[in-house]
Every structure is written in C-alpha cells, then in structure tokens.
Amino acid sequence: MPDTKRQHDMVVWGATGVAGRLVAEFLTEQYDPDALTLAIGGRNEERLEALAADLTVGAEWDDVPILLGDATDPKSLREIAASTAVVCTTVGPYTTYGTPLVEACIDARTDYCDLTGEVNWIRETVDRFHDAAVEAETRIVHSCGFDSVPADIGTALVQSFARETFGVPCEAVRIYLEDGSGGVSGGTLASFGELFEAASEDPVVRRTLVNPYSLAPPGERKGVDPGEQRWPRKDPLRDEWTAPSPMAPINERIVRRSNALLGYPWGREFRCSEVVPTGRGLRGAATAGAVAGGLGLFSAVMSVGPLRSGIRKYVFPDPGEGPTSEETEQGYFTVRVLGRGTTDDDPFTVEAQFGADWGPGYGATARMLGETGMCLREDDTDSPLSGGVLTPAAAIGTPLADRLRAVGFTATVGEATGMGDE
Ligand SMILES: NC(=O)c1ccc[n+]([C@@H]2O[C@H](COP(=O)([O-])OP(=O)(O)OC[C@H]3O[C@@H](n4cnc5c(N)ncnc54)[C@H](OP(=O)(O)O)[C@@H]3O)[C@@H](O)[C@H]2O)c1
Known part of the structure; x- marks a missing residue:
C-alpha cells in the first residue's frame, strides 16, 4: 500500500x-x-x-x-x-x-x-x-x-470452510466450469494469440506451459500434481463425463501459486484440477470427446506459424471489438468447486458455487x-x-x-x- x-x-x-x-x-x-x-x-x-x-x-x-x-x-x-x-x-x-x-x-x-x-x-x-x-x-x-477469481476464490472458500468445520484442509479440489454464456473480444483473442506466439519462439515459455508448478516460487516448481486433464474422463467425484477445460492451464497454476504464497496451508501434496462436465452416458462421452478434440485441434493449428498468422489476421476480431453491452449483461456463468478431505479416517466433501448473471468474460x-x-x-x-x-x-x-x-x-x-x- x-x-x-x-x-x-x-x-x-x-x-x-x-x-x-x-x-x-x-x-x-x-x-x-x-x-x-x-x-x-x-x-x-x-x-x-x-x-x-x-x-x-x-x-x-x-x-x-x-x-x-x-x-x-x-x-x-x-x-x-x-x-x-x-x-x-x-x-x-x-x-x-x-x-x-x-x-x-x-x-x-x-x-x-x-x-x-x-x-x-x-x-x-x-x-x-x-x-x-x-x-x-x-x-x-x-x-x-x-480467469482466475472463481477458481481461486472458490478454492479459498472451500479450504476455509474445511478448516473451520473439519479442522483440516481438503487434500484436493476439482473445479467444474458448469455452465456459461457470453462473448469474447478481439483483445482477449489477441492475448491468446500472443501466448502461442511466445511459445513458438521461447523454450522457457514452452516449459512454463508444460510444468503444472511453473508459477510456484523458484526452487518450489515440482510437486505431486500431474497437471491438466487432456482427454475425456469419467469424473472421479460425480457420475458423469468431463472434458479438458480451456482455462485449466491458467486457473490450476494460479491456485497452486496461492497455496505456495500462503506457505502451503493446504499441504505440500495439495492437488487441483479444472474440467468441463459434459453429462452422463454416451452423449456425455461424445460431448467430452468433441470438446477435447476441438481444443486439441485448435492448439495444433495455433502452433503452426503461418496458420496462426492467418487466423489472427482473418478470423479473430480486431482488438477493441467485442461483445455488445447487451451481450455482456445477458450472459451468465456457474463454476463449482468440490474439495475432498479426510478427518479421523472419514472422508468429507466441501462444495463452493460461484456464479453471476453476467457474461463471464466481460x-x-x-x-x-x-x-x-x-x-x-x-x-x-x-x-x-x-x-x-x-x-x-x-x-x-x-x-x-x-x-x-x-x-x-x-x-x-x-x-x-x-x-x-x-
Ligand atoms: N481474465 C479474463 O477473464 C479477461 C476477460 C476480458 C479481457 N481479458 C484481458 O484483458 C485485456 C483487455 O481486453 P479487452 O477486450 O478490453 O481489449 P481491448 O478492447 O483491445 O482493449 C485494450 C485497451 O488497451 C489499450 N492500449 C493498447 N495499446 C496501448 C498502449 N500502447 N498504451 C496505452 N493503452 C493501450 C487500448 O487503447 P485504445 O482504445 O486507445 O486502443 C484499450 O483501451 C486482454 O489482455 C484480455 O485478454 C481478460
């Protein structure tokens, strides 16, 4: 201050x-x-x-x-x-x-x-x-x-409730991007393009994007968490399918950095993951596959210099262009955070829900x-x-x-x- x-x-x-x-x-x-x-x-x-x-x-x-x-x-x-x-x-x-x-x-x-x-x-x-x-x-x-208030503050809410109620923090949290609707601006897409550009030029950036602990303090950039989910997966906590989340690379690292900055109140072995739930049965599995495939294809295309330049020039809107004020006011989102912990050998689950009736990104x-x-x-x-x-x-x-x-x-x-x- x-x-x-x-x-x-x-x-x-x-x-x-x-x-x-x-x-x-x-x-x-x-x-x-x-x-x-x-x-x-x-x-x-x-x-x-x-x-x-x-x-x-x-x-x-x-x-x-x-x-x-x-x-x-x-x-x-x-x-x-x-x-x-x-x-x-x-x-x-x-x-x-x-x-x-x-x-x-x-x-x-x-x-x-x-x-x-x-x-x-x-x-x-x-x-x-x-x-x-x-x-x-x-x-x-x-x-x-x-990115990253709902994931980070949702986790803080879960951990503060767990410690007050059960005397211990959750060992793992899982963040679900449940629902949402809203626009994306040229400014956001320009920032996204810049990230791919930097990754294509700089090996440190590539390592930063691969290491789940890359935002931890120097000397503490290792841990038990394997990093983002990359494929469709049956959820371990809920009876439904999940797809990789496009925001997991930032949100998960921010949450891990919060734990490190605060002196590991959630434990050195704390794990966090963020996913998009896609529902049950065949339809849920197919949707998870489609989301994972779409994200994989988009990353692959954005990793190729000439394709990336073409997309940035001809597909992305220009910086300054964005959703109309009507779109930003009409959107909504819900993010759920489930934390799992154990006290006296009994497992417990804590749930936080974070949402609003406005477009998430604006x-x-x-x-x-x-x-x-x-x-x-x-x-x-x-x-x-x-x-x-x-x-x-x-x-x-x-x-x-x-x-x-x-x-x-x-x-x-x-x-x-x-x-x-x-
Ligand atoms: N975390 C999230 O959820 C989230 C959500 C939305 C946006 N964002 C991020 O926020 C950033 C802005 O997004 P946006 O949609 O508002 O972008 P935008 O509409 O393109 O706005 C960018 C702003 O930066 C200004 N600017 C650009 N170059 C400048 C310079 N050299 N000196 C001073 N000002 C300069 C622009 O000024 P002019 O008007 O003069 O061009 C404009 O005011 C992006 O990085 C985006 O990724 C994040």
Whole structure:
C-alpha cells in the first residue's frame, strides 16, 4: 500500500477498451465520488473524454479525471502510478504491454490488479519482480477476472470452510466450469494469440506451459500434481463425463501459486484440477470427446506459424471489438468447486458455487476486477501478505467473495453429501 495520500484512489488504465470501459462503468454506478476518487487512463484523449462524459450521465459523478499516457512510455506510467493508490489495468496483451506498468507500480508503491491469463508473462513478473514487490510492500495481483477469481476464490472458500468445520484442509479440489454464456473480444483473442506466439519462439515459455508448478516460487516448481486433464474422463467425484477445460492451464497454476504464497496451508501434496462436465452416458462421452478434440485441434493449428498468422489476421476480431453491452449483461456463468478431505479416517466433501448473471468474460469480469481494486484500496483482505506478485486468493482471500456477493454474485460454500468415492 502507498504510505502517502494520493490524488486518486484508483485509476482504470485502458478504460477505452471493451473490458476497461465496463470496469469504469461498474465503479461509477456502484460507488459515488465520496466513496471513491476515480480516474480513467489511456492513450487516446478524444475517446477518454467521450467516455468520461458518458460516465457522468445519470450517475452522481460530475467529472471523471483523465490521465493520458502510453504503455510504451515508462515516464508517463510512473506519473500515473504515483498519482493513485491502486491501478486496475486492462491494457493487453500483457506480454506486449504489461511489464513497464508493473515496474512503475512497484517504484511508486502503488497496488496493482489486472486481467491477465498469460501464464508466460505471469512467470516473467514472478521471476523479475516478486522480491522487489515484497520489499516495497506493493501488491501486484494478476488474473482478477473470470480467469482466475472463481477458481481461486472458490478454492479459498472451500479450504476455509474445511478448516473451520473439519479442522483440516481438503487434500484436493476439482473445479467444474458448469455452465456459461457470453462473448469474447478481439483483445482477449489477441492475448491468446500472443501466448502461442511466445511459445513458438521461447523454450522457457514452452516449459512454463508444460510444468503444472511453473508459477510456484523458484526452487518450489515440482510437486505431486500431474497437471491438466487432456482427454475425456469419467469424473472421479460425480457420475458423469468431463472434458479438458480451456482455462485449466491458467486457473490450476494460479491456485497452486496461492497455496505456495500462503506457505502451503493446504499441504505440500495439495492437488487441483479444472474440467468441463459434459453429462452422463454416451452423449456425455461424445460431448467430452468433441470438446477435447476441438481444443486439441485448435492448439495444433495455433502452433503452426503461418496458420496462426492467418487466423489472427482473418478470423479473430480486431482488438477493441467485442461483445455488445447487451451481450455482456445477458450472459451468465456457474463454476463449482468440490474439495475432498479426510478427518479421523472419514472422508468429507466441501462444495463452493460461484456464479453471476453476467457474461463471464466481460460483465462479470469487470465487476471482479473493480471489486479487487476496492479490496486493495480499502485493505479489505484476510491475507498475511503485504506485497509480492500475488494471486486473488493470496492477496485478498475470502473478503473478495463477500464483496462480490454484495454486488450480485452467488458465492456459496457448504458440506456436500452423497458424492462418489474417488
Ligand atoms: N481474465 C479474463 O477473464 C479477461 C476477460 C476480458 C479481457 N481479458 C484481458 O484483458 C485485456 C483487455 O481486453 P479487452 O477486450 O478490453 O481489449 P481491448 O478492447 O483491445 O482493449 C485494450 C485497451 O488497451 C489499450 N492500449 C493498447 N495499446 C496501448 C498502449 N500502447 N498504451 C496505452 N493503452 C493501450 C487500448 O487503447 P485504445 O482504445 O486507445 O486502443 C484499450 O483501451 C486482454 O489482455 C484480455 O485478454 C481478460
């Protein structure tokens, strides 16, 4: 946290983009200027002014200040970071644009949160900036949107309930992307393309994507967890089929990093996996096969340079294009987290459910990032950590679930009964 009073409580950096605009709209609708001093930042003055004018319509805000800068101009980023207590950034791909802002925030001792799902870039910031962020007592919190808040905070809810109720944490959690509907923007697909690009060029990135513990602290990048499910599989806890989850590579690593950052409260042998449930019987098996085949084919195609370039150029929408505000408001999602533990030789199962009636990648993500920023601003956390390159569960923990419930999310936790034996 900054040790001096700043001009702004929070800056939404990248406010002219699809996600950034939704974050700014959410914050100005949810909070009034007495509760939050907010500024919006970006590189295009005209578009920022138009957005600032829109944000004041029908809201209690007379004015939303504008901060101009450029992600490639470190001086402008240092000025922005020094003017605020918290930066919420949606300027991606983060591999391309993210690093100078992380550096600027650590220099200025400004807390930071983002929406990155780029495992390779998180690994870079962990290796380059974790120690400096600890030293500066500055929280750099990655992956504060749909990846990876439901998985990470859902796991934190499960483990906190298990420890309070049974006196021990769960040895394993399984995350199910149950249901959802919502759009994908050009910005997200550009970030996805950047990840494949980096993997094609850099062996460290390839190793990062293969090692399930690649986001753990250096020296702790080994463990019992085998990593993502890659094939259709009958679920060990529920009587149905499951397919690989496209978000497992980021979500599972973030959850493992949370455990490591917090000092392994869930055990050194803690395991986590994320899957997409596809139903029972032949139809469930066929759907799981189709999802696994589709993901495998997509990865194979994106791994071939000329095909990747063609898809990025002709198939993906351009950055800045995205779901309409109607689509972001109309979507929904449900993520379930099942934790399995044992106490006095008796197995128990804990279930958390996390969901919302907004599109997961935009309407819901904007609220998740905005509320993460508010937790940082108000120091509303149950975390012992005051700095570092962190995850939502390690930086904030279950208070984020409380805040999200208060703005309309479902976040429940309790004992699950009648689960099958593993
Ligand atoms: N975790 C999740 O669930 C989740 C969900 C949604 C998005 N995301 C991630 O969030 C990021 C943004 O997504 P999006 O859909 O909002 O993308 P977008 O619409 O393309 O927005 C990108 C923003 O970055 C700004 N920008 C680009 N280059 C810049 C530079 N050199 N200096 C300053 N600003 C610059 C753009 O400004 P201009 O308007 O001036 O071009 C725009 O404001 C992506 O990395 C995406 O993967 C994650």
